[in-house]
Amino acid sequence: SxxxxxxxxxxxxxxxxxxxxxxxxxxxxxxxxxxxxxxxxxxxxxxxxxxxxxxxxxxxxxxxxxxxxxxxxxxxxxxxxxxxxxxxxxxxxxxxxxxxxxxxxxRTSEKLEDNIIQGIVRTLALIVILFLMRWLFRSIDKLIEKVFKRRIESLEVKSMRMIQSEQIWRVIRTATTLLKVGLTLALVYVFLNYVLTLFPMTRYVAGRLLEIVVDPLQTMAIGIINYLPSLFFLVILFLASRYILRLLHGFFDAIDRQHMRFKNFDAEWAWPTYRIVRIVVIVFAIVIAYPYIPGSSSDAFKGISLFLGVLLSLGSTSVISNIIAGYTMTYRNAFKVGDRVRIGDTIGDVLEVRLLVTYLNSLKNEKIVIPNSTILNSEITNYSNQVNANGLILHTQVGIGYEVPWRQVEAMLIEAASRSSGLMEEPAPFVLQTALTDFAVTYELNAYCKDATKMVQFYSELHRRIQDVFNEYGVQIMTPNYIADTPDQKLVPVEQWYTPPATKS
Structure with a gap:
């Protein structure tokens, strides 16, 4: 031993x-x-x-x-x-x-005074040498620039710019800088060794000065040499993991491009699924590599790993919930980019679906950011989902008095729908009587449209046409409700439709 x-x-x-x-x-x-x-x-x-x-x-x-x-x-x-x-x-x-x-x-006074004088002299000598060396290297830089820079630029032209003069010049400047730093460190080492040797309190440090510098480097070199087998294993593991990820990337890319198809697996799921599989492969590779990482068996490494794990678990609860919600929404097919949706009280077009949040463009052209966990716990209405199949049903209600025949009201509402641009003729609009209130019958007009992004404009157009038709036929719309009829009917005659500043378009 x-x-x-x-x-x-x-x-x-x-x-x-x-x-x-x-x-x-x-x-x-x-x-x-x-x-x-x-x-x-x-x-x-x-x-x-x-x-x-x-x-x-x-x-x-x-x-x-x-x-x-x-x-x-x-x-x-x-x-x-x-x-x-x-x-x-x-x-x-x-x-x-x-x-x-x-x-x-x-420790005699004469010896100490002599040593102090020698230390001051050597310090001044070092300062003078450093200033001279600085002046010398500046002169060398100017000489190199004067002699070689034009030749380097001409070499760049002759090589059809395959050799960049700036790169060569940077290499030369780096070499001179390294030489200057090396000489400076050597001078400082010699100075410290001489000065520290003068005084008994620091003489032992002077004797070990080189050892103090070299020992850490030697320890690092020995550690790197001993670590080489583990390093080779980690390199092979990295290359294998990278190759597997490339194969998986090509596989899911083929699914995304619909070159490969699987039953009950949508092409839109390809990249989210690839990200999940990629995380699994990376985590598995890290688990395998962990014992081969330098210092992984030390208590300090384990303590830091545990500390970071606790911080991650405490500080990323909402982040993890948003990530899980993002992937859950992907496989729910609730919406996709470009759809007009209602999430809670917010209506807008889906701009982007990310791992943590979803971006909507509201009806007022506002960019709204909604956390995915909020979306997962909210009711989602997708207005675009059925547009391409049967069309989106727009619906609006009016209250009409009992004295007006319901058949006339329904016919007027159908006529208003037929006059509205953007609504579909087939399937045909239809009317439902949704309530018999104390003073009026509530009618609901339903009409189909093909473009969910213009539903607000379609609603506005439909309301205009309903007012026009009911005014033409002299029927009052009882909204809000009232108890007694007024002396004058609440109608707008046709001749007053374009009262200034309104104009015919």
Whole structure:
């Protein structure tokens, strides 16, 4: 098994390494030893030559007076390849004495002032070099542009514009930029390494500076290499899933174009069904790929997945209900794009049916957005559904007094319908008596039309013709109802039909 080892660092220098023992990890052991050595080094009255070795049966104690600095075990001796524990203890004592002397020397005022001056000088040198490098690269850019840009443009002309000069120029500029960044990073690294080495507090970091940068990159590279088999599997799974989706796309496209037909399966269902099948295929592929995704077995990945799942379930309730409603409406054949429909209290033409919402163009030319879940829970009237088959029945009511023969009223209503443009002659219009109220009979005129999108105009035209016919025959329309007849009949004589500002069209 791998032995747990940690360095004992004093004054930014590694004196030696120690191994971990049971209930005493190597890092903690090394830190305690380093603290004890530094406490001795900080007290200039203590002589490092007074450090001694006290031998025991299974360990050797390195002592300063009655204070134990560290204990050397047989395991330490075995790990470092020494034959005798005392030999290792003597080597450690020598390193501890050197470390104490270096610690005290590095912290004298003269040494610190000298290091600070060197740090300032090196910082100024770095700034000057960076400014010179910036000027140099600007000069190089101008030189490259002056020498090569025309040649690149002429190369573009000669290649019949198959080679774009802008692309070549972008590559050259990118190369010079990368060179400039690389040189800058190298200079900064050298500067930091020199400056951090000057001071004992940062010397250990300076020694590991390259390691700090390289280790993550090395770890990433090793992780990518170890992940290659899983990556190949995911690539193959992706290609297979993509090929299956292409086959399904072609299959449902053939159904949509009616090159293939199935009983009780409308061509309009092709693309919605394809979207459902596509989601199933993608989800199935994700389930298969999940164990091969890097970090999928980690607790963090599982926690994030669970957190996102909870957020999705709590925040997308209405979205999911609208999606389900959208697909449900597709298979209900309630309406299609272009139909004139009534949804709740809204009448309009269907502009677009999407997964979440449906767009209507109202009779006032307003664009109305209705959630699909609302449509699913509402009563839908489709005026266009039966137009092409038997025609849409338009119906309107009038109240006529009991003194007027019902046969005359029905004949007048049929005549008004025959005068109205846009209404069908076959099937013929018909009249129903829907109610016998206290003062009038309620008649309902029903007439067929072929264009549901013009039903409002047809209604207006029909109402005009009803008024004209009843005025011609001297019959009053009792709407609203009244109790007693007025002295003058409520009629509009023919000669007053075009009273100004009305004009004959």
């Amino acid at each position: 791998k032995i747990n080892v940690a360095p004992v660092i004093v004054n930014g220098e590694v004196l030696f390494e120690v191994i971990g023992i049971r209930f005493f990890p190597a890092k903690e052991r090394a830190k305690i030893i380093a603290n004890r050595i530094e406490r001795i080094a900080e007290d200039n009255s203590l002589n490092p030559n007074s450090i001694t070795i006290r031998e025991h049966e299974h360990l050797s104690d390195i002592m300063y007076g009655n204070t134990i600095i560290m204990a050397i075990l047989d395991a330490d001796t075995k790990h470092l390849g020494y034959v005798h524990r005392k030999t290792l203890a003597e080597a450690y004592v020598g390193r501890i004495r050197e470390g104490i002397e270096a610690y005290r020397l590095e």
